[in-house]
Amino acid sequence: MRTLLDIQRQAFLADGFPSAKTRIDRIDRVKDIHVRYKQQIVESLEADFGARPPGQTLATDIASIVMEVNETRRKIRQWMKPERRKTPLMMRMIGGRAELQFQPLGVVGNISPWNFPFQLAFAPAIGAFAAGNRVMLKPSELTPQTSALMEEIVTSAFDPAEMVVVNGGVDVAQEFSQLPFDHLVFTGGPEVAKHVMRAAADNLVPVTLELGGKCPVVVGKSADIKTVADRVMGTKTVNSGQLCLTPDYIFLPEGKVEAFIEEAHSVLSRCYDSLLDNPDYTSVINERHWQRLKGYIDDLEARKVRIEVFNPVGEAFDDPQKHKLPFIMPVEPDDDSLIMQDEIFGPMLSIKTYQSLDKVIEFINNKPRPLALYYFGKDKREIEALCQRTTSGGVTINDCAQHAACSDLPLAGVGNSGMGAYHGHHGFLQFSHSKAVYRQGLYSLGSLIRPPYGERKMRMIDHMT
Structure with missing residues (x-):
């Protein structure tokens, strides 16, 4: 798993800031595998549950992803644009300009659950891809046929440097949660989430937790x-x-x-x-x-x-x-x-x-x-x-x-029901770093706070307080 993470991170660093075209291509492939393999998805979930209506799987695990891809691909170029921010009057007067740039984080890990295996694996992945990241998925061991199918179809459509599925039991999930991702998503119960959060804390990995509740x-x-x-x-x-x-x-x-x-x-x-x-x-x-x-x-x-x-x-x-x-x-x-x-x-x-x-x-x-x-x-x-x-x-x-x-x-929890959010623009923002960028004008106000602090400079500073 660490080797796969290193492959994705090196590819991310080598390729740099991905274009809108690249991001759209990746989420289009997410949509394509859901549509192309929808019958296999229905059958695998029915086998894992024992009984699960095909109509439910088509609606919740497939159609929801198709709709989210369609909505996201229309907005990616707009979301990627830097946003202007207001600068203080004195900085504006000397030509200063401020903006936010939305930078991909790198590699996003996702530990997804068994109840809606495809929807809860790929909905965060859409946001992560829209933001320009690579993705590693760890699906639930409680739906083994579905998880095996997920690995098969992801492998058919994605290079491991873009997205990869890691299967295994609790020991694999524990090791997965200890990897130094740039962001980690977990969907499940609060008790397991505490262990995931502790493991992520060792590497200062930010987390998105979706935990349910009563x-x-x-x-x-x-x-x-x-x-x-x-x-x-x-x-x-x-x-x-x-x-x-x-x-x-x-x-x-x-x-x-x-x-x-x-x-x-x-x-x-x-x-x-x-x-x-x-x-x-x-x-x-x-x-x-x-x-x-x-x-x-x-x-x-x-x-x-x-x-x-x-x-x-x-x-x-x-x-x-x-x-x-x-x-x-x-x-x-x-x-x-x-x-x-x-x-x-x-x-x-x-x-x-x-x-x-x-x-x-x-x-x-x-x-x-x-x-x-x-x-x-x-x-x-x-x-x-x-x-x-x-x-x-x-x-x-x-x-x-x-x-x-x-x-x-x-889609967001609070307190015991989770932290962080995804879906639509919120997913793009969750998996981006909002980087502050300031472009200095002709003069620098930094000169005001340098020694020596003469009488005139002190009067100017005092006037600012």
Whole structure:
């Protein structure tokens, strides 16, 4: 891996500042491999998950990349232009000029996860290429067929000096995180992120961390419950809740629980007539995560929490080889229950009720900061209160996760949900060094601060304070 990094860095230094044409060529090749190998991508993800709808893979792992490439290639030349900056009056008077130049960093490493393997490997790569960098990818070992395919198709389209895929287990990921990249991207959980950040710190490597968290939904009294259920449950069906932006728990006004549950069942019924052998219902990624989710259910049952289950034909979900679960909605789970402590990352949605929005805000603020917060309703005061008094990576109002689909908004966490941002122009800036460049005019103001400090010079300096 260190040899590959050295190859990329030497090529970067030898080639210098890449032209817009070169950058566009690289991101076009990213698009091309997604389009050309889309059937293989669909099949590899279905094999790794056990069941994953082709339509979902086409939308989330392929179409999203194609759209981002199309948007980025139109803007690269504009983004690359130096930006003029205002200079102080005295510097302007002697002809001084200031600007920002956007310089590529060098080599960007990316440790990507299993839930959307292609999307989360290549979306940061688009930003890195747009900024003029080289890219090294370390995909997840939990999707081995997909990761092997990724290595194969990247090798077919890119010189190793441009982009390369490194496969392997946890030991390879650990070694990868210790490499002296010019920037490192990691998508995953906060606990692993702490190890990645420690390793990067040894080489003073800046990091972008996208870490998810327990994303809350707050439903105002003015919200239409049918719309809430349709959009919340529609988002929860994506990858069976194995999505960093998926709603984790929902706050409903008192008296709205039964109406929401009824509408939620109606939404799920329109999506699925059965679950266990339904190819449209995504499996939990593996047996370990399946057992983890079953542990949440066992904990809820031990606490005698009401659990609403969507299982339209009464199937048994006890086969670890299928690693599927029915959709469950615990009602008013204890705050110290496992499902309220950990990010769920599965087909589960906790339901809580409230009387006072202030108490909801207090509850959210007492939790680690989430990647996203969602509000449904028409009350502008409630929207303002949630936006201003809570902190999250992003907010979508009257829907879920849609801010992440807007290419001109950053995908960003804050606190426990991450740091840094990418997507669109934000990705270009994240993987660039904004270099300050000042062009001196006829005279230099530096002469004002040199000794000797005579009376006249002291008066001039004193006048500036």
